[in-house]
Amino acid sequence: MLKRPSFFLDTQICTGCKTCMIACKDKNNLPLGVRWRRVVEFAGGQWIRLPDGTFQQNVFAYYLSMSCNHCQDPICVQSCPTTAMNQDEQGIVNVDPQKCVGCRYCEWACPYSAPQFNPVLGQMTKCDFCRDDLAIGGAPACVAACPTRALQFGDYDELATLYDSKTVFAPLPARDLTQPCFLLCIPKDAKPELTVDGGIANPEEVRNA
Amino acid sequence: MSEENIYDKVVWSSCNVNCGSRCPLRVYVKDGNILRVGPDNTGEGGPFGTHEIRACLRGRGLREWVYSPQRLLHPLKRVGRRGEGNFVQISWDEALDLIADKLRQVIDIHGNESVFRIYGTGNLGGVVSAREQIDRLMNLLGGQLGYYNTYSTAQITHAMHYTYGAKDCGNHLTDTANSKLVVFFGNNPAETRMSGGGSVRDLVVSQQGSPVRTIVIDPRYTDTASCFADEWIPIRPGTDAALVNGLAYVLITEDLVDKEFLDRYCVGYDKTTMPSDIPPGNSYKDYILGQGPDGLAKTPAWASAITGIPLERIVKLAREVGTAKPAYIAQGWGPQRHANGEQTARAICMLAILTGNVGIRGGNSGDREGPFGISFPTIPVGDNPVKTAIPTFLWTKAIASHDNFTDLGDGLKGRERLQSPIKFLWSFASNTLVNQHSDIASTQRALGDTGLCEMIVLIDNVMTASARYADIVLPGTSSFEESDLCYQGYAVEMGVLILRQQAIEPLGECRTLYDICAGVARRMGVEEEFTESLTHDQWVEYMYHQCRRLRPELPEKYLDAISQGVFKWNRGGQLKIGLQAFRENPAEAPLNTPSGKIEIFSKQLWDLSKSWILPQGDQITALPEYHATWGMPGNSDAQKYPLQLVGHHYKQSTHSSYANNPWLQEAAPHSLWINPLDAEPRGIRHGDLVRVYNQFGQTQVRAKVTPRIMSGVMSLPQGAWYSPDAKGNDQGGCINTLTNQRPSPVAKGNPQHTNLVQAEKACGAPPC
Numbered sequence: 001m002l003k004r005p006s007f008f009l010d011t012q013i014c015t016g017c018k019t020c021m022i023a024c025k026d027k028n029n030l031p032l033g034v035r036w037r038r039v040v041e042f043a044g045g046q047w048i049r050l051p052d053g054t055f056q057q058n059v060f061a062y063y064l065s066m067s068c069n070h071c072q073d074p075i076c077v078q079s080c081p082t083t084a085m086n087q088d089e090q091g092i093v094n095v096d097p098q099k100c101v102g103c104r105y106c107e108w109a110c111p112y113s114a115p116q117f118n119p120v121l122g123q124m125t126k127c128d129f130c131r132d133d134l135a136i137g138g139a140p141a142c143v144a145a146c147p148t149r150a151l152q153f154g155d156y157d158e159l160a161t162l163y164d165s166k167t168v169f170a171p172l173p174a175r176d177l178t179q180p181c182f183l184l185c186i187p188k189d190a191k192p193e194l195t196v197d198g199g200i201a202n203p204e205e206v207r208n209a
Numbered sequence: 210m211s212e213e214n215i216y217d218k219v220v221w222s223s224c225n226v227n228c229g230s231r232c233p234l235r236v237y238v239k240d241g242n243i244l245r246v247g248p249d250n251t252g253e254g255g256p257f258g259t260h261e262i263r264a265c266l267r268g269r270g271l272r273e274w275v276y277s278p279q280r281l282l283h284p285l286k287r288v289g290r291r292g293e294g295n296f297v298q299i300s301w302d303e304a305l306d307l308i309a310d311k312l313r314q315v316i317d318i319h320g321n322e323s324v325f326r327i328y329g330t331g332n333l334g335g336v337v338s339a340r341e342q343i344d345r346l347m348n349l350l351g352g353q354l355g356y357y358n359t360y361s362t363a364q365i366t367h368a369m370h371y372t373y374g375a376k377d378c379g380n381h382l383t384d385t386a387n388s389k390l391v392v393f394f395g396n397n398p399a400e401t402r403m404s405g406g407g408s409v410r411d412l413v414v415s416q417q418g419s420p421v422r423t424i425v426i427d428p429r430y431t432d433t434a435s436c437f438a439d440e441w442i443p444i445r446p447g448t449d450a451a452l453v454n455g456l457a458y459v460l461i462t463e464d465l466v467d468k469e470f471l472d473r474y475c476v477g478y479d480k481t482t483m484p485s486d487i488p489p490g491n492s493y494k495d496y497i498l499g500q501g502p503d504g505l506a507k508t509p510a511w512a513s514a515i516t517g518i519p520l521e522r523i524v525k526l527a528r529e530v531g532t533a534k535p536a537y538i539a540q541g542w543g544p545q546r547h548a549n550g551e552q553t554a555r556a557i558c559m560l561a562i563l564t565g566n567v568g569i570r571g572g573n574s575g576d577r578e579g580p581f582g583i584s585f586p587t588i589p590v591g592d593n594p595v596k597t598a599i600p601t602f603l604w605t606k607a608i609a610s611h612d613n614f615t616d617l618g619d620g621l622k623g624r625e626r627l628q629s630p631i632k633f634l635w636s637f638a639s640n641t642l643v644n645q646h647s648d649i650a651s652t653q654r655a656l657g658d659t660g661l662c663e664m665i666v667l668i669d670n671v672m673t674a675s676a677r678y679a680d681i682v683l684p685g686t687s688s689f690e691e692s693d694l695c696y697q698g699y700a701v702e703m704g705v706l707i708l709r710q711q712a713i714e715p716l717g718e719c720r721t722l723y724d725i726c727a728g729v730a731r732r733m734g735v736e737e738e739f740t741e742s743l744t745h746d747q748w749v750e751y752m753y754h755q756c757r758r759l760r761p762e763l764p765e766k767y768l769d770a771i772s773q774g775v776f777k778w779n780r781g782g783q784l785k786i787g788l789q790a791f792r793e794n795p796a797e798a799p800l801n802t803p804s805g806k807i808e809i810f811s812k813q814l815w816d817l818s819k820s821w822i823l824p825q826g827d828q829i830t831a832l833p834e835y836h837a838t839w840g841m842p843g844n845s846d847a848q849k850y851p852l853q854l855v856g857h858h859y860k861q862s863t864h865s866s867y868a869n870n871p872w873l874q875e876a877a878p879h880s881l882w883i884n885p886l887d888a889e890p891r892g893i894r895h896g897d898l899v900r901v902y903n904q905f906g907q908t909q910v911r912a913k914v915t916p917r918i919m920s921g922v923m924s925l926p927q928g929a930w931y932s933p934d935a936k937g938n939d940q941g942g943c944i945n946t947l948t949n950q951r952p953s954p955v956a957k958g959n960p961q962h963t964n965l966v967q968a969e970k971a972c973g974a975p976p977c
Contacts, residue, residue, distance in 0.1 A: 015432045026269055026273075059441065146263065147409060
């Protein structure tokens with residue numbers, strides 16, 4: 001059993017295909033508007049029309065597949081007024097449906113928009129790291145789905161020896177807010193945190209319903 | 210909690226649409242319902258080439274599609290006008306009787322040439338549930354009008370034929386690991402071949418840890434560009450040949466061409482290898498340097514003005530390509546899907562030819578990457594007694610004006626002139642009838658007159674945009690409701706056999722294509738010949754044993770094979786190098802061209818240019834020349850319609866398959882890509898509803914304002930379903946409201962990326 005499960009994303013081979021989103025949706029039977037996993041497109045660059053009618057540009061784009069990061073300091077747990085949001089011994093953050101009243105405080109608090117309100121249930125729902133699959137030695141549905149093998153998972157401490165656990169780039173929030181168990185390699189065109197060069201290019205796809 | 214406790218069974222199935230790949234799926238079933246669709250879980254960790262063929266989002270979303278509210282569940286008969294979408298439910302017996310009676314009548318009066326099965330790829334890769342079942346049936350009944358070409362590759366197939374005398378002249382994509390430079394013209398495996406067993410996976414594996422420099426030349430900053438390119442060079446659609454001309458000018462004048470290769474392997478580079486009966490001044494070198502009939506030097510400055518690429522970038526690119534050897538130069542199928550697509554495809558090959566990169570390891574011919582696969586058997590279809598064949602794109606003309614349909618004017622094969630119009634049309638798993646064919650308004654006129662084509666029989670899973678135009682709509686089983694064998698697609702480097710099992714009972718009254726054809730065969734008196742006394746499932750088992758003859762290592766017992774579900778064969782060490790035998794020994798292994806060599810100057814095209822009848826403005830040239838066409842900047846239409854429009858392949862659907870799936874619509878919404886420089890003056894902001902229009906029609910769609918599309922160009926992903934409002938104006942963002950039915954000159958192929966349009970912020974709904 002993994003001590004502390006963590007996702008890892010090789011942003012250099014994530015093509016933004018969104019198979020992870022659909023695999024998650026199918027396995028967890030999520031209604032429209034509920035996206036436990038989302039793929040952010042971060043893009044930018046300027047176009048300049050030259051006097052001769054040709055163009056210069058410095059366009060870039062990269063994708064970030066994001067779910068719950070099962071943070072070491074989960075702000076959603078702290079902000080839950082009913083203690084429905086909890087963290088188990090492996091660090092997996094869960095919602096207790098017996099306690100959740102659907103107030104959505106956790107959603108507002110989470111810088112990754114990981115907790116998702118399910119209007120059918122009237123409650124918060126979220127990624128549970130496919131605990132049922134982990135328990136039988138399998139991979140989370142999103143990881144098992146990834147066509148390019150960009151999305152991986154493993155034990156946080158082991159992954160942190162391979163990849164820099166301080167890596168942050170736009171549009172990721174500062175890591176010290178929640179200490180996410182999510183490791184990444186840096187995209188070739190990565191922009192620094194809080195950059196004005198570029199922005200989220202698909203807000204309608206990742207915004208919470 | 211193990212899977213066995215939750216589900217009654219998990220059965221192997223597959224995704225059967227036309228992306229080029231073929232992905233196995235595992236279907237979790239409980240109480241006769243699909244609960245979940247899982248990916249291939251076999252072979253990972255073994256040698257490359259037996260790895261998991263992980264389906265992309267489209268295959269993984271199949272549960273939502275199978276249970277779509279738009280599923281067809283009963284046979285339907287049209288009432289009211291064609292295209293109105295009004296049907297009544299009828300019995301299978303009534304439906305099959307109507308079909309057989311009409312088929313008999315049409316054959317009696319108009320002959321077998323008046324029956325046609327329209328092109329369609331919405332159910333591909335199955336063996337028994339294959340569109341060829343209709344061909345098998347029709348061949349037993351005296352045949353049907355044939356077709357050649359596809360909507361995917363018409364122009365490039367002709368280009369390769371005239372240049373190399375072959376098709377599939379590409380090296381494997383994994384050969385890029387051996388290259389010093391990779392140049393992709395409009396090649397986008399990350400979106401067109403996105404299966405985890407397909408080309409994108411091959412590209413990831415070959416590029417990981419490889420220092421090879423990759424340049425993507427495309428009007429759009431594709432997902433292939435964002436992930437794999439060191440540099441993106443945006444180019445105006447349809448001008449790739451002009452770019453190559455400018456590059457060739459630098460290569461020639463700076464002595465960077467492989468003259469030894471050109472002299473030994475090619476015809477027509479310069480006067481030393483020109484055919485003897487061609488007047489001087491017609492060689493490629495003459496053309497590029499301005500010493501040919503047009504007297505125009507194809508300088509980088511000339512190319513820069515046409516392509517929109519800065520002059521110095523063209524010069525630098527030429528030097529890069531001329532000094533990096535081997536270089537893997539490849540094209541996707543977007544550049545060729547244009548009004549000048551044949552010459553564009555030939556021109557891109559010129560870059561590989563001039564630099565001697567053809568037929569070598571790490572190089573490529575300029576063709577798309579080559580496939581690997583095992584040639585498993587297909588069902589026997591018999592012979593078609595009708596030898597007449599049309600270019601597949603011209604079927605509407607064969608309905609509406611057959612007496613004007615000729616060999617020299619329209620590429621008709623087997624006759625000088627079409628004898629009878631199409632009177633009976635079969636459509637299986639095809640949205641070509643309306644949605645995927647050019648110029649929907651014009652198509653509607655051809656179909657709307659029921660005195661022309663008298664019966665349209667359409668078999669599909671869902672009520673598509675095309676199904677509304679059928680007379681008889683038949684509900685077909687989805688791939689989860691029928692057993693079959695499926696073979697690897699062509700977009701992989703491994704051989705694959707999938708034993709797809711029926712996961713659930715057919716919904717409603719759905720039937721397999723085989724049973725439908727057998728029902729018609731019974732009424733036409735050829736049931737025994739058609740079925741050979743076998744059921745659908747018995748055919749599947751029979752075909753499995755045919756596969757075993759080719760691959761004796763397969764289990765002897767069919768039931769054992771079913772339990773394994775998927776079989777894979779690593780291609781081993783057989784790295785495909787296109788045209789390698791010719792390169793190694795041109796005398797012993799000549800090309801299948803008239804000269805046996807690479808034909809830079811094609812005498813065949815020279816002759817066609819003299820004999821074929823072309824509309825004014827169209828060109829057939831013996832050399833891979835650049836010519837601007839209709840639907841491009843500089844054309845008189847550009848004053849009213851100043852923006853070029855292409856229709857990229859988008860992850861939300863495979864062509865139009867699954868485009869109605871709400872999961873996919875949520876994950877990857879349909880939108881119009883427009884550059885900020887074009888959006889701002891029009892007051893268009895990201896997310897706005899936009900009206901796109903030209904002389905052919907109009908459509909509405911949300912704007913994606915993004916620097917990832919070249920200024921002056923928009924892209925509207927092909928495949929979205931035509932959804933007219935009460936006035937007939939499309940609300941679905943279907944690009945074929947805006948495309949032209951005028952075919953390309955040589956192949957008579959579909960030029961669906963050659964479009965000029967205007968865009969404006971939409972007024973109406975929602976109010977602006």
